[in-house]
Amino acid sequence: MTSEDKKPETEEEINEADNVNQSPQDDDPVYGISDDQINDIEEALHIGYEDALVEHIYQLSPADAAELISKVSDEDRDLLLTEHAHAFPPFFFLYLDPDLRKLALENMTPEEIAAIISELDSDDALDLIHNLKPEFQSDVIQKLSAKNRLTLEEGLSFPEDSAGRMMQREFVAIPQFWTVGKTIDYLRAASANLPTDFFDIFVISPTYHVIGEIPLSRILRSERSQKMEELKLETLFTIPATMDQENVAHVFKRQNLISAPVVDSEDRLIGVITIDDVVDVIDEEAQEDILKLGGVEKGDLYRAVMSTTGSRFKWLFVNLITAIIASAVISLFDATLQQMVAVAILMPIVASMGGNAGTQALTVAVRALATRELSGVNALRIIWKETIVGFLNGAAFAIIMGLIAGFWFSNSILGGVIATAMIVNLIVAGLFGAGIPILLNRMGSDPAVSSTVFLTTVTDVIGFLVFLGLAAMFLV
Numbered sequence: 001m002t003s004e005d006k007k008p009e010t011e012e013e014i015n016e017a018d019n020v021n022q023s024p025q026d027d028d029p030v031y032g033i034s035d036d037q038i039n040d041i042e043e044a045l046h047i048g049y050e051d052a053l054v055e056h057i058y059q060l061s062p063a064d065a066a067e068l069i070s071k072v073s074d075e076d077r078d079l080l081l082t083e084h085a086h087a088f089p090p091f092f093f094l095y096l097d098p099d100l101r102k103l104a105l106e107n108m109t110p111e112e113i114a115a116i117i118s119e120l121d122s123d124d125a126l127d128l129i130h131n132l133k134p135e136f137q138s139d140v141i142q143k144l145s146a147k148n149r150l151t152l153e154e155g156l157s158f159p160e161d162s163a164g165r166m167m168q169r170e171f172v173a174i175p176q177f178w179t180v181g182k183t184i185d186y187l188r189a190a191s192a193n194l195p196t197d198f199f200d201i202f203v204i205s206p207t208y209h210v211i212g213e214i215p216l217s218r219i220l221r222s223e224r225s226q227k228m229e230e231l232k233l234e235t236l237f238t239i240p241a242t243m244d245q246e247n248v249a250h251v252f253k254r255q256n257l258i259s260a261p262v263v264d265s266e267d268r269l270i271g272v273i274t275i276d277d278v279v280d281v282i283d284e285e286a287q288e289d290i291l292k293l294g295g296v297e298k299g300d301l302y303r304a305v306m307s308t309t310g311s312r313f314k315w316l317f318v319n320l321i322t323a324i325i326a327s328a329v330i331s332l333f334d335a336t337l338q339q340m341v342a343v344a345i346l347m348p349i350v351a352s353m354g355g356n357a358g359t360q361a362l363t364v365a366v367r368a369l370a371t372r373e374l375s376g377v378n379a380l381r382i383i384w385k386e387t388i389v390g391f392l393n394g395a396a397f398a399i400i401m402g403l404i405a406g407f408w409f410s411n412s413i414l415g416g417v418i419a420t421a422m423i424v425n426l427i428v429a430g431l432f433g434a435g436i437p438i439l440l441n442r443m444g445s446d447p448a449v450s451s452t453v454f455l456t457t458v459t460d461v462i463g464f465l466v467f468l469g470l471a472a473m474f475l476v
Helices: 011-021 035-047 050-058 062-071 074-083 090-095 098-106 110-117 122-129 134-142 146-156 180-189 216-220 245-255 275-293 305-331 334-339 341-370 379-409 412-442 447-474
Strands: 173-175 200-204 210-215 259-263 269-274
Touching: 035 050, 035 062, 035 074, 062 074, 062 090, 062 098, 074 098, 090 098, 090 122, 098 122, 110 122, 110 134, 122 134, 122 146, 134 146, 180 216, 200 216, 200 269, 210 216, 210 259, 245 259, 245 275, 269 275, 275 341, 305 334, 305 447, 334 341, 334 447, 341 379, 341 412, 341 447, 379 412, 412 447
Parallel strands: 173 200
Antiparallel strands: 200 210, 259 269
8 A cells, every 4th residue: 555545544644634635725814714714703793702703803814804894794794893893904994895895984983984094005095985975075084184185185186997096195206316325315214204115216307207217126236326317217107197097007017017107287296006006906997897798787796685686677678678689580480480399499509509609709809808909900800710710610510510400300401401500690609799899899888888788689680580581491
């Protein structure tokens, strides 16, 4: 028997074997709070073990605390946030789902929220309150210091989802004539007033225009006597405060940036955007597009039943209209369906294959539009490629389904009809699956929102029309 085949015998060996078989998510806190921890906290909350409850919460990271709040029941959530709010770290609010965060903050007083904001960086503070009701938001801002109040009011003046909303006002900027030695001495002397984390230092002119950007690594490798202006990067990427956050993320990805200065309408330095903020934007935009493709909205997981029902109803209603259109096409061939049960049995296969093939092309096109891999230059080429792919898959499945239908119903003509319909519908699926998002994008509409409804209508209508039309011509 090899060492691998040997079975554990002692309790110690059994425990060791269990640990080996566990996935990293089971015992590594980096993967989040476990269900056992949540159950322990809920038990302590229900029994009234205050000390044990607070001890459990203190041991949680901000991300774990947010996960706890998102997973417990509404009643337990209210208890934790009203009676035990002091045990939670201020930063945990930043990890909460936006809808949950809004609910939690609106149950607090403006003074309590102002105290939390005072411990956050400016970009995080703005992110915390920008979804609050205007009146409540104003009450919170009035409780802040003059400096924090001015910073938040300036941030709220920028368009939503813009660089001005996501930028951090805390940054390090030095005059162009400083040396490395003077800069290092300044950083040490002013350490208490510096941002918690920063990666680059900006070189500015007397009029506060950005002249260059210098990574900290370059400064540490240089002689004290060297001029800071000589160390700046060859290329400077400045971000206008009004730029959309999705475009900001694209610039960071394309230029491989860690941080970038944000400038106002007169090109003066007013803030900095760092990679951690961009990661949040990428995640947010990706989630938003995925949800839109499914016809649902962000926050549906925590929204009230009636609100969720209402938000989904409109797209289901549109889908109902398109289904009625497809049914109307079917009704044109009622005589055919009455005479051949086989046609009715096989009909959903054509529509289903077309819908799935179209969704594949649609997903590729929407993603390519979001990542800017698809533009006017290569749009026709992508549409043509997806159409060819649809034809090739259609031909392959036509052979498979044609043979199956022919043997199933002992009717070779029926096999030929469904094979032809399969080819036509998959060609249409590739053409419209790639073409609809591109057309909607050209028209200024969000392709992630409405493409699926239009595509389903096209593949259903064309699939039924071709299949039933051919059946009426050759079988009846």
